[in-house]
Amino acid sequence: VNPLQLTSASRVTIVAGxxxxxxxxxxxxxxxxxxxxxxxxxxxxxxxxxxxxxxxPDVTVRTISAPASLDEYLRTHGFARIAKRxxxxxxxxxxxxxxxxxxxIVVLGKIKQLERSGEWDVIVVDGPAAGHAITFLTSAxxxxxxxxxxxxxxxxxxxxxxxxxxxxxxxxxVTIPETTPVNEAIETAYALEDRVGVHLGPIVVNGVxxxxxxxxxDPATVKVPRxxxxxxxxxxxxxxxxxRVMQRAEIARLADDLAVAQVRLPMLAxxxxxxxxxxxxxxxLGGGA
Amino acid sequence: xxxxxxxxxxxLAEALIVVCVGxxxxxxxxxxxxxxLEAARRGRRVVVVTxxxxxxxxxxxxxxxxxxxxPARIALGDTTGELWATMLDTNAAFDAIVRRYAAxxxxxxxxxxxxxxxxxxGALSGTQEYMAAETLYDxxxxxxxxxxxxxxxxxxxxxxxxxxxxxxVRFLDHRVFKLLMLPARSGLKVMNVAAQPILxxxxxxxxxxxxxxxxAFFQSFAGMEGGFRDRAREVMTLLxxxxxxxxxxxxxxxxxxxxxxxxxxxxxxxxxxxNAAIVNRTQPRFGAITVDEALAGAASAAVAGHPDLAALxxxxxxxxxxxxxxxxxxxxxxxxxxxxxxxxxxxxxxxVHDLGGLAEIGRHLFSE
Numbered sequence: 001v002n003p004l005q006l007t008s009a010s011r012v013t014i015v016a017g018x019x020x021x022x023x024x025x026x027x028x029x030x031x032x033x034x035x036x037x038x039x040x041x042x043x044x045x046x047x048x049x050x051x052x053x054x055x056x057p058d059v060t061v062r063t064i065s066a067p068a069s070l071d072e073y074l075r076t077h078g079f080a081r082i083a084k085r086x087x088x089x090x091x092x093x094x095x096x097x098x099x100x101x102x103x104x105i106v107v108l109g110k111i112k113q114l115e116r117s118g119e120w121d122v123i124v125v126d127g128p129a130a131g132h133a134i135t136f137l138t139s140a141x142x143x144x145x146x147x148x149x150x151x152x153x154x155x156x157x158x159x160x161x162x163x164x165x166x167x168x169x170x171x172x173x174v175t176i177p178e179t180t181p182v183n184e185a186i187e188t189a190y191a192l193e194d195r196v197g198v199h200l201g202p203i204v205v206n207g208v209x210x211x212x213x214x215x216x217x218d219p220a221t222v223k224v225p226r227x228x229x230x231x232x233x234x235x236x237x238x239x240x241x242x243x244r245v246m247q248r249a250e251i252a253r254l255a256d257d258l259a260v261a262q263v264r265l266p267m268l269a270x271x272x273x274x275x276x277x278x279x280x281x282x283x284x285l286g287g288g289a
Numbered sequence: 290x291x292x293x294x295x296x297x298x299x300x301l302a303e304a305l306i307v308v309c310v311g312x313x314x315x316x317x318x319x320x321x322x323x324x325x326l327e328a329a330r331r332g333r334r335v336v337v338v339t340x341x342x343x344x345x346x347x348x349x350x351x352x353x354x355x356x357x358x359x360p361a362r363i364a365l366g367d368t369t370g371e372l373w374a375t376m377l378d379t380n381a382a383f384d385a386i387v388r389r390y391a392a393x394x395x396x397x398x399x400x401x402x403x404x405x406x407x408x409x410x411g412a413l414s415g416t417q418e419y420m421a422a423e424t425l426y427d428x429x430x431x432x433x434x435x436x437x438x439x440x441x442x443x444x445x446x447x448x449x450x451x452x453x454x455x456x457x458v459r460f461l462d463h464r465v466f467k468l469l470m471l472p473a474r475s476g477l478k479v480m481n482v483a484a485q486p487i488l489x490x491x492x493x494x495x496x497x498x499x500x501x502x503x504x505a506f507f508q509s510f511a512g513m514e515g516g517f518r519d520r521a522r523e524v525m526t527l528l529x530x531x532x533x534x535x536x537x538x539x540x541x542x543x544x545x546x547x548x549x550x551x552x553x554x555x556x557x558x559x560x561x562x563x564n565a566a567i568v569n570r571t572q573p574r575f576g577a578i579t580v581d582e583a584l585a586g587a588a589s590a591a592v593a594g595h596p597d598l599a600a601l602x603x604x605x606x607x608x609x610x611x612x613x614x615x616x617x618x619x620x621x622x623x624x625x626x627x628x629x630x631x632x633x634x635x636x637x638x639x640x641v642h643d644l645g646g647l648a649e650i651g652r653h654l655f656s657e
Contacts, residue, residue, distance in 0.1 A: 228576055
C-alpha cells in the first residue's frame with residue numbers, strides 16, 4: 001500500500017481506533033508521510049491533549065474543541081449577541097442536552113469548513129476512540145432525523161454530504177493484532193459502512209512484532225547452556241513464538257473478515273515516540289508492508 | 290533475587306467498594322472481574338459492575354446471554370464466596386430514579402414518555418457518571434452483596450462520577466433550570482416560557498419543537514428535586530468513605546501512564562487515596578540477563594557456529610530491551626504512587642477466554 005493512497009484518496013482522513021492501539025502515532029505517521037510527499041498537510045486533534053506538535057514539528061497542527069466550535073458557530077450564524085451569554089451562563093449545556101450530538105456536529109462542521117477552504121491537500125484527524133467514533137460520525141444523520149429546520153440542520157446535512165463522499169472523506173481504522181482489538185475493528189468497520197456510509201480506507205495494524213515473518217528455532221531442539229540461563233532462553237523463545245503465532249492468526253482473520261487493504265506498522269522499542277520514530281514509521285508506510 | 294512482590298492484598302482488605310480507574314483499552318473491565326473473582330474465592334459476596342456490555346468478559350464468565358442490568362450469579366464451583374456480575378444501564382437507572390421520586394405514577398409516565406427526557410437520559414453530559422454512582426449506591430445497599438467492584442467510564446471524564454451527584458444538585462440550582470421550572474410554579478403555559486428571550490434564542494438554534502419538549506420535561510420534573518438532592522448527598526458520603534478503595538489501571542504506554550498519573554493527582558486533589566495501581570500487559574522478563582549480556586551471548590554463539598543458539602540470545606536481548614524501555618515509561622507512575630503498590634501483569638501468550646484465564650491474572654495481582 002502506498003502511503004499517498006492512504007491520504008490522498010480523500011482529502012479528510014479520520015483516524016479511529018480503540019484506546020491504546022496507537023491512533024495518535026498513526027495520525028502522526030500519516031501526516032509525516034503526506035508532508036514528505038510535498039502535500040500541504042493539516043493535522044487535527046480533537047481533545048485537549050496536545051501530542052502531535054511534538055512528533056510532527058513541521059506540520060501545522062490544530063486543536064478543534066467542541067465548546068470553541070459551538071461558540072464560533074453561534075457567532076457566525078447570527079447569534080453573536082447571545083453567544084457570550086450562552087457560554088457564561090452554562091446554557092450551552094442545556095443546548096447540547098436539548099440537541100444531543102450538537103457538539104460533534106459543530107466539530108465536524110469545522111473540519112468541513114477547513115476542507116472547503118482549499119488551503120490543505122490533506123487533513124488528518126486524530127479521531128475519537130472506536131466506540132465513540134460511531135456516535136461521533138452518526139451525529140449528523142441523527143440530527144437530520146431530529147430537527148426539522150434551522151441552521152443546525154443545514155450544518156448537519158453539509159456534514160453528511162462530506163462523510164458520504166469518498167473523494168472528500170475516509171476513515172482509517174487502527175488496531176493491534178490481538179483478538180479483542182481485531183473484533184472491535186471489524187465491528188466498527190461494519191457499523192461505519194452501514195450507519196455512516198463513510199468510505200473505509202486501508203486498516204492499519206500497529207504494534208506488529210518486527211520479526212513476525214521469521215520463525216525462531218524450536219527451543220526444545222537447541223543446545224542451550226545449563227541452568228537458569230538456558231531455561232530463560234527457552235522460555236523467552238516459547239513466549240515469542242506463541243505471540244507471533246497469535247499475531248499471524250489475528251492478521252489473517254482480519255484480512256478474511258474485512259476486505260480492505262492492510263498496512264502493518266512494527267512495534268518499536270522506545271519509551272516515548274519521538275519525531276525520529278514517527279519519521280521511521282512514515283518511511284515504513286512508504287516502503288510498503 | 291526476588292524481593293516480596295507487590296500485591297493488591299492490603300488495598301482490598303476490608304473494602305466495601307473498589308473503583309477501577311483508567312483510560313480506555315487498558316483492561317479495566319477485566320481487572321475489575323479478576324478482583325471480584327479473587328475476593329469471592331476469599332469468601333466475599335461480590336458484585337462486579339461494568340460500564341459497557343463487555344461481551345468478551347460475559348463469555349469468560351460463562352454468561353451466555355451477556356451481562357444485563359440485573360445482577361447474574363456466576364457459577365464458581367466450591368467456593369464459599371459468591372461472584373455476581375451486572376452492567377450499568379444508564380437509561381434503566383434513570384427510569385428507576387424517576388419512578389422512585391415521582392409523586393404519582395402519572396408524573397412518572399409523563400416524564401418517561403417525554404422525547405427530551407429520552408435524549409437526556411442517555412446523552413446529558415454527566416448522566417452516565419451520575420447513574421454509575423447511583424447504581425453503585427444501590428448495589429452497596431443490597432443485602433446480597435458485601436463488596437462492589439466497579440469499572441469507570443473509559444474517558445478523561447471517568448472521575449466525573451465522583452462529582453456527578455454534586456453536579457446534578459448544581460444543575461437543579463441553575464437559574465436556567467429554575468427558569469424552565471417557572472411555569473409549573475406560576476401556572477404559565479409552555480409557550481409563554483419558550484417566549485423568554487434566552488429560551489427563544491436557544492429555540493432558534495436547536496429548533497422550537499426540541500425546546501418545547503425540554504420545557505415540558507422540566508415542568509413535569511417539578512417537585513422531584515428534593516429527593517434527588519438528598520440522594521446525591523448520600524452517594525457523595527459513600528464515595529468518600531474509608532472503605533471505598535481506588536485502584537488505577539494502566540498499560541505500559543507513555544500516554545496511558547500520563548493519564549494514570551493525571552488520575553492519581555485528581556483523586557488526591559479530591560481527597561481520595563490511591564490504594565494501588567495495576568499495569569496490564571507488561572513485557573515479561575526472562576531471567577536476569579541484561580541486553581548487553583544477551584547480545585554478547587548471541588555474538589559468541591554466532592562465532593562458534595551455533596546460529597540457532599544465537600537466535601535465542603538475540604530474542605532475549607530484544608525482549609529485554611522492550612522491558613527496559615517499559616521501566617522508563619512506568620517511572621512517573623511509580624513516583625506518583627508514593628509507596629502504594631504497583632502490580633505488573635505480564636502480557637500473556639493468548640487472550641483471556643474463561644474463568645481459568647481470569648484466575649491466572651489473579652495470581653499476578655494477589656499473594657497465594
